[in-house]
Amino acid sequence: MNAIELNELDIFYGDTQITDNISFDIKQGESFALVGESGSGKSTILKAIMGLAPKWNGSIKVNNVARSHGIDYDFAAQCQMVFQDPYGSLHPRKTVDATLSEPLTIHRISDQNERIEQVMQSVGLDLSFRFRYPHQLSGGQRQRVVIARALILEPKILLLDEPTSALDVSVQAEILNLFKKLRKERGLTYLMVTHNLPVVSFLCDRLAVIKAGKLVEVTGVEQLRQGNFKHAYTQELYAASGGVIS
């Protein structure tokens, strides 16, 4: 069964068309990457799946149910998003504790204290940060709060928008290992936007490449590992990503 199905998706902001005829399916338990040009519509696609893009044509299905154009709370228990901009997606007057307990309260979950401590530990945030406000945290600490908030309801599907780009490579490695482990243990499905092809190589099964709102290529991770792409734009991305420290 498919966790996410996009069919001929055109998304608009006002009169400007952002994506053009995007179609792909993601199987349950699959880890799927979306890569491509800055400004090409990657975050917009994730927002549309979450119900945060007001105007689109085509169809979006999550676990075989057609998505509406709005937000609903039941959906939040199945599918959560890590936003690209951690500062903007955290409320400036809410502590880490308030941010993490809010979804638990909405969904009437009782063992709040345990869950908060557990999720903070799993993203590598020391418990001493629990009562801090966003402006009292570093960029990477804020990013981990956003990841913890997405994990705390134990959703089956995660939409991840550049989830590790503000983390040092060792913390990144911990978070990527965590994602891999959760997927193995709980069968999670990931749709991850990243510009980091090595991260795709580590975590994903397939990747879609997007440029100027259009899908140029969908391919498997083996093709990525071998640098074997059909489209010139993907080749260019791959060639530029080959850097190693020597």
Add this chain to the structure above:
Amino acid sequence: MSEDKLLEVKNLRISFPTTRDRIEVVKGISFDLGREKLGIVGESGSGKSLTGRSILKLIRAPGQVTADKLSFKNIDLLAQNEKQMRNIRGTKISMIMQDPKFSLNPVMTIGAQISESLNAHNKLSKSEVNQRVIDMLNDVKINDPERVVKLYPHEVSGGMGQRIMIAMMLIPQPDLLIADEPTSSLDVSVQAQVLNVIDDLISKKGMGLILISHDLVLTSRYCDRILVMKSGEIVEECKASELANAKHPYTRGLLAAIPSLNETRDELPTLNRLQKEPI
């Protein structure tokens, strides 16, 4: 102080109060900067952004900054009042903040904001200003700049926000640019093109650069020298081209944690965080 020394930092300490005590998050670091590209890499939460902000005196109370020396081109920054600092910020020292969209004004269009940062220091005609803004956005590889100048910050993508911030900070041609994760949401090829624009200013104007980044491949290629920070201290300093031969176990651990394009390991190596000092 020699002619090419732009910045001198001696024994910089930054602390915040807690319920019991003050805790130091930057613990007495010292470094110099010439007309060069200095990379600062290291642990998340190690004090990189605060170090950058302290140079511009942007740490607000209850945060506290002390140093034996903090000087920029023979100006003692510690002795400058807020009004004097406002003259230095932007014109002489610019900083690209880690959360670019958050540091842009949400109710002002992109075009108006970039023009403002240009106008503050130049007397140009309106059409000259508009042209400079469009040119600058083209330089940082923004597609369709005529459309983008009319957008508000929440209407641009993450990577566009980063490039807009770079355009805005470069347009007044500062002597020192502090760039905090300026290209973290750009793919490697656009990143290289944007860094070329910064390079131009370095070679033409002799600007100095402090580049804060988690991208070790980028800093080792692009910078001249690298500082590695961990828990508020500089644990290693090396020539950028020598990063692969770094000695400190922390730096070695970072190098080992980078995934590769052909990544088939089931788990990535991480630093053993149980060794982390208690706070």
